[in-house]
Amino acid sequence: MVKNLSVNLCGVQLxxxxxxxxxxxxxxxxxAKVYDLDVLGSISIKGTTRDARFGNPTPRIAExxxxxxxxxxxxxxxxxxxxxxxxxxxxxxxHKPIIANISGFSIEEYQECCxxxxxxxxxxxxxVNVSCPNVHNGGMAFGTQPESAAAVTRAVKEVTTKPVFIxxxxxxxxxxxxxxxxxxxxxxxxxxxxxxLGMRIDIARRRPVIANKMGGFSGRAIFPVAVRMVYQVAQxxxxxxxxxxxxxxxxxxxxxxxxxxxxxxxGAENLRNPFAxxxxxxxxxxxxxxxxIERLSDIIGAVK
Amino acid sequence: xxxxxxxxxxNRALTPLVYEMRLTGxxxxxxxxxxxxxxxxxxxxxxxPISVCDFxxxxxxxxxxxxxxxxxxxxxxxxxxxxxxxxxxxxxxxSAQCSQHAxxxxxxxxxxxxxxxxxxxxxxxxxxxxxxxxxxxxxxxxAEEFERAGANVIIATADGSTGIKGFVTDAIRESDIDFDYFxxxxxxxxxxxxxxxxxxxxxxxxxxxxxxxxGICMGCSIQTASGAKRVCKEGPVFKKEDVIW
Numbered sequence: 001m002v003k004n005l006s007v008n009l010c011g012v013q014l015x016x017x018x019x020x021x022x023x024x025x026x027x028x029x030x031x032a033k034v035y036d037l038d039v040l041g042s043i044s045i046k047g048t049t050r051d052a053r054f055g056n057p058t059p060r061i062a063e064x065x066x067x068x069x070x071x072x073x074x075x076x077x078x079x080x081x082x083x084x085x086x087x088x089x090x091x092x093x094x095h096k097p098i099i100a101n102i103s104g105f106s107i108e109e110y111q112e113c114c115x116x117x118x119x120x121x122x123x124x125x126x127x128v129n130v131s132c133p134n135v136h137n138g139g140m141a142f143g144t145q146p147e148s149a150a151a152v153t154r155a156v157k158e159v160t161t162k163p164v165f166i167x168x169x170x171x172x173x174x175x176x177x178x179x180x181x182x183x184x185x186x187x188x189x190x191x192x193x194x195x196x197l198g199m200r201i202d203i204a205r206r207r208p209v210i211a212n213k214m215g216g217f218s219g220r221a222i223f224p225v226a227v228r229m230v231y232q233v234a235q236x237x238x239x240x241x242x243x244x245x246x247x248x249x250x251x252x253x254x255x256x257x258x259x260x261x262x263x264x265x266x267g268a269e270n271l272r273n274p275f276a277x278x279x280x281x282x283x284x285x286x287x288x289x290x291x292x293i294e295r296l297s298d299i300i301g302a303v304k
Numbered sequence: 305x306x307x308x309x310x311x312x313x314x315n316r317a318l319t320p321l322v323y324e325m326r327l328t329g330x331x332x333x334x335x336x337x338x339x340x341x342x343x344x345x346x347x348x349x350x351x352x353p354i355s356v357c358d359f360x361x362x363x364x365x366x367x368x369x370x371x372x373x374x375x376x377x378x379x380x381x382x383x384x385x386x387x388x389x390x391x392x393x394x395x396x397x398x399s400a401q402c403s404q405h406a407x408x409x410x411x412x413x414x415x416x417x418x419x420x421x422x423x424x425x426x427x428x429x430x431x432x433x434x435x436x437x438x439x440x441x442x443x444x445x446x447a448e449e450f451e452r453a454g455a456n457v458i459i460a461t462a463d464g465s466t467g468i469k470g471f472v473t474d475a476i477r478e479s480d481i482d483f484d485y486f487x488x489x490x491x492x493x494x495x496x497x498x499x500x501x502x503x504x505x506x507x508x509x510x511x512x513x514x515x516x517x518x519g520i521c522m523g524c525s526i527q528t529a530s531g532a533k534r535v536c537k538e539g540p541v542f543k544k545e546d547v548i549w
Contacts, residue, residue, distance in 0.1 A: 026520040030537070034305060034518075046522075054525070054532050059513040061523040063350050063373075070515060075522045075532065219349055271516040272350055274390070275307065 010163035014041035021267035022101035032093035052078035067219025071212035097124035146181035153185035234260020336396025337420035407483035411490025441465035
C-alpha cells in the first residue's frame with residue numbers, strides 16, 4: 001500500500017515532513033544542481049536580517065565527535081536582496097511552500113523583516129530565530145527569557161498574516177516556560193532546537209579553534225537533546241512543533257515525530273552528505289512499512 | 305559536484321609526512337587543475353577537502369600532508385579501500401590567463417595542485433617555470449615529476465640544504481624569471497610576499513577551514529575586493545587583485 005507521508009503545519013500542507021534546516025541549504029541555488037528540490041516537504045531558507053551581513057571572521061567551523069560547531073554569524077545579503085534576488089531564483093527550482101527564517105537584533109528589526117517577507121507569495125511560514133543577541137538588552141539572546149521571546153512573538157504577529165513559528169534556543173534552563181510564553185503571545189508553532197553553544201580548543205596552539213571562540217554545536221550528537229526538548233514542549237503546549245537537531249535518518253524522523261514533532265528539519269547532515277534529505281525521504285516508506293505506519297501524521301506525539 | 309566511490313590503487317609516503325594516494329573510478333566531474341575533492345572518513349563528521357594533484361579518465365592522484373585526524377586516517381588506508389568522495393569542487397586555476405611563460409610557485413603542501421596545472425600549460429605550448437619552497441631537503445617531493453612534465457624547476461629551502469637558501473621570493477629574485485603570469489598555492493604569508501614582490505598579474509589558491517565544501521554553509525567565506533566569497537565555491541583560486549591581505 002502507498003504510504004501517506006503528508007503533514008500539515010497550521011493549514012500549510014507538506015507532501016512529506018522533511019525540511020532542510022536554515023543555514024544548511026543556502027537559498028537552494030547550489031542544491032538545485034544536486035537533486036530535484038521538489039522531493040522536499042519545504043525549505044527553510046538561510047537566516048535573513050534587515051541589513052546585509054558578512055558574519056564572523058574565519059575559522060568559523062570546528063569538527064566534533066558526531067557533530068560540528070559553526071560560528072558563521074548570520075552571513076546573508078539582507079532582506080531586500082533576498083526578496084529581489086534569492087526568492088525569485090528559488091521559485092524557478094522549487095515549487096512548494098517556503099519557510100522564511102528571520103533574525104533580528106532588535107524588536108523593530110524583527111518586525112520590519114517579517115512584515116516584508118509576509119508579503120511574499122512563495123513564503124507560507126515565517127520562522128523567527130530568537131537565538132540572536134538583543135542589542136538593546138546587553139546582548140542577551142531574545143530566546144533565553146520567556147518575556148523577551150514573548151515580546152518578539154507579539155511584535156511579529158502584529159505585522160504578519162502567515163503562520164509564525166518561533167525557533168527556540170536550547171541554551172536555556174527551562175525550554176517549556178519559553179515555549180509556553182511564545183504560545184501565549186500568539187505563536188502559531190515552534191521550531192526546536194537551534195544549535196547548542198559549544199567550544200573547541202586547539203591544544204597545540206592553546207587557543208580556540210573558532211575565531212569567534214564559541215559557536216553553535218549541531219549534528220548527530222545533539223539528537224537526544226532535541227528529542228527530549230520536543231517531547232517536553234509537546235507535553236506542555238498545543239501548537240505544532242517542527243523538530244530539529246541531529247536528524248540523520250528516516251528512523252530519526254519517525255522518532256522526532258513520535259516525540260511530538262509535526263515536521264522535521266535536517267541540518268548539519270546536509271553538510272556531510274548533500275543527498276541527506278532526499279535519501280531520508282526515499283527511505284521513509286520502508287521504515288514506515290517495517291513499523292506498521294500507514295499515515296505518517298498518525299504518529300505525531302505517539303509517545304505520551 | 306558528483307558523489308562517487310573511488311578505490312585506492314596505492315597510498316605511499318613521499319616524505320615522512322606527505323603521502324601520495326592514487327585512486328580509480330569515476331573522475332568525470334574533475335575538469336580543472338586547482339579544484340578539490342572531499343573525502344568521507346570513518347568516525348569523522350565532516351568530509352576532508354583535499355586538492356587534486358592530477359587526474360585522467362578514471363584516475364585521480366591526491367598528494368596530502370598529515371596534519372590532523374583526517375589525514376592521519378588517510379595515511380593508514382590500504383590499496384583496495386573504497387572511499388566516498390565528492391568530486392569537482394571549487395573553481396580551479398585558469399590556465400588560459402597565461403600567454404607564454406608561466407611562473408608557478410608552491411610552498412610545502414601547496415605544491416600538489418600545481419602539478420596538473422604544469423601538465424595543462426605545457427600541453428598548451430607554454431613555458432613553465434616552477435619554484436618550489438620547502439623547509440628542508442627531507443621535505444622535498446615531486447621535484448622530478450615536475451621536471452618530467454616539462455617544467456624548469458627551481459628549489460628553495462629555508463635551511464639551504466638543497467637549492468637556493470631562503471624563501472620562494474628569494475629564489476624568484478635570484479633566478480630572474482621573465483614570466484607573464486603567475487599561479488601559486490601555499491601558506492598565506494608566502495602568497496602575500498609573492499604578490500607584493502611582483503607587478504605581474506596572477507592567481508593564488510587560498511585555504512580555509514570548511515564545513516560543507518560545496519557552497520551551502522558559508523563556513524569558509526572571506527572578504528575580497530569584489531565582495532564576500534566562499535573559498536569552496538567561488539574559490540579556492542582568486543585573482544591577485546581580489547585578495548585582501
